[in-house]
Structure formats: structure tokens, C-alpha cells
Amino acid sequence: MAFSRDPLDELVVPDGTEAKEVALETDGDVLIGSRSTVEFGVRGRNVLAGESVEFGGDIEAEGDCRLDMWCDVAENVLVGGDAYIGERVHVAGEMKVAGDLDIGDDVEIEEGFEANGWIVIRNPMPTIVFLFVYLKQLLLIGEEDAAQRLISELVDEEEDVEAEPLIIPRNATVSDDAWRVSTxxxxxxxxxxxxxxxxxxxxxxxxxxxxxxxxxxxxxxxxxxxxxxxxxxxxxxxxxxxxxxxxxxxxxxxxxxxxxxxxxxxxxxxxxxxxxxxxxxxxx
Structure with a gap:
């Protein structure tokens, strides 16, 4: 993918995406901007959400899952890779992680969590916020090649995977009733x-x-x-x-x-x- 502007400045729904009764399903990654509400569950390869994103169902990530500070998940979080959970995240169900779990302060997981790899409990940097602010600055100063490399690492692109990411911009609302964005x-x-x-x-x-x-x-x-x-x-x-x-x-x-x-x-x-x-x- 090549970006000439902030990738969260547009709602992008890739080929083959389905909004089913309980989940929004896509073959690629899912990127969600801060302060958005997704009343579905989400199923994708890697799931990355900014601050204060609300999910109305399960999160199922085949790869990694990154949730920044103050995110709220109404049901379970199931992760096939590693999980990075910011401080004050709330999960109403359980969390299962096949890899490592990096978890911040004051995180509440009502039905408990388990991870097959390392579990580190600390106050992690708000990863998504930092990465997108850094990306925006690179684009402002004309460093598009550096921005491209950052995005490639962020969504964990592989040579044999062509699926475009599902991108939900900041302050969006996605529900069975309406998809509302100002982009x-x-x-x-x-x-x-x-x-x-x-x-x-x-x-x-x-x-x-x-x-x-x-x-x-x-x-x-x-x-x-x-x-x-x-x-x-x-x-x-x-x-x-x-x-x-x-x-x-x-x-x-x-x-x-x-x-x-x-x-x-x-x-x-x-x-x-x-x-x-x-x-x-x-x-x-």
C-alpha cells in the first residue's frame, strides 16, 4: 500500500467484506481511529484500535491485536498472535491470547485472561496513537518512503498477502443501523x-x-x-x-x-x- 496522506482520513471497506448479524468480517487487517464506535464484533487478520474505541461484540484476530487506552469491548477478545492492551481497557468477557500478552495498568477483564506466551503487566506506551502521530509527521515533511515502511510494519504485511485493510476513521459510528463518517x-x-x-x-x-x-x-x-x-x-x-x-x-x-x-x-x-x-x- 502507498499512502500520500493520513490513512485514517477515509472509510475504506475492502473487497469481500461482510457485515453479518454479530460481526464485521474481512480477510485483511482492521484499523480503527480513536473515539469510534463499532457496534458489531470484528474479525480480521490483525486488529488495531486507537484510544476510546467501543466494540459491541467479540474481537477475533488471526494475528496480533492492539487496543489503546480506554477501549471497551462488550464481549470476548480472541487473539491468534500477540496482544498489546493499553491502560484502562475494559473487556466484558474473557481474553485468550495464543502468543504474548502485554497489558497496561487498570485493565479490567471480567472473565479472566490467559496467554500461551509471556505475560507482561505494565503501563505501555499508547502504541496506536504514537504510530499514527509519527506517520502524520512523516507525511507532512514529505518522507513518504519512511511512512510506507512504517505502515508495512504496522499492519504486518506479507509478500503473499494481498488483502487491503479495513479502515474506520476517527469519531466514526458503525452499526447495523448506520455507518456515519465525516470523511x-x-x-x-x-x-x-x-x-x-x-x-x-x-x-x-x-x-x-x-x-x-x-x-x-x-x-x-x-x-x-x-x-x-x-x-x-x-x-x-x-x-x-x-x-x-x-x-x-x-x-x-x-x-x-x-x-x-x-x-x-x-x-x-x-x-x-x-x-x-x-x-x-x-x-x-
């Missing part, structure tokens, strides 16, 4: 998500099912074959709906561009132009 949102291909999506701009990939509405201040794009089970609204942006995509609701925007065989089940309100692309056969 752009990018959703990959073949995703299945529940909840209304609220963001600055929204880019949805191919063959997704979004069970909720899309609302943005700026532009919205919907990829080929995607289904949006709700309305699509933008305050001052344009909307592009690609081939075979379907909006099962109303569309409100500035200008609207529809690909071949795209469908809108509800009403259309566009202050600007409405453009309908045709297939090559129709053009002939």
Missing part, C-alpha cells in the same frame, strides 16, 4: 453491508449488496451489478450508476449518469442533466 467512503467489490451509509463522498464497487441508503455531501458512484436497497441522496454532488446496477429507492442529486441497463425503482430528482449511456449495439 470520504470507499467500498470495494463483492461487499455485503447492512446500514445506511453517511459520508462526505461515497464510491461503491462492483457486485455489492448495501441494505440501506446512501447519503453524501458530494459525489456518489455505484459500481456495475451493485444493489442499493434504499434511497441515494447527495446534497451538492453528481451521481453515477454503472451498468446493471439497481437503486431500490429514490435518487436526488445534481447531475445523474446511468449506465446501460441500470435501474432506479423510485423517483429521480436532478437539478442538472440526466445522461443515459447506451450499449454499443444500441449506438449502431
Amino acid at each position: 470520504p467512503a470507499t467500498i470495494g467489490d463483492d461487499c455485503r453491508l447492512h446500514g445506511n451509509i453517511r459520508a462526505e463522498t461515497i464510491d461503491v464497487g462492483r457486485d455489492c449488496d448495501i441494505f440501506g441508503s446512501l447519503r453524501a455531501r458530494g459525489d456518489v458512484s455505484v459500481g456495475k451489478g451493485t444493489r442499493i436497497h434504499g434511497d441515494l441522496t447527495t446534497r451538492s454532488g453528481d451521481v453515477v450508476v454503472e451498468r446493471d446496477a439497481r437503486i431500490l429507492g429514490d435518487v436526488s442529486c445534481e447531475s445523474l449518469e446511468l449506465g446501460p441497463e441500470a435501474e432506479i425503482d423510485g423517483s429521480i430528482r436532478a437539478d442538472g442533466e440526466i445522461t443515459m449511456r447506451t450499449t454499443e449495439r444500441e449506438q449502431e
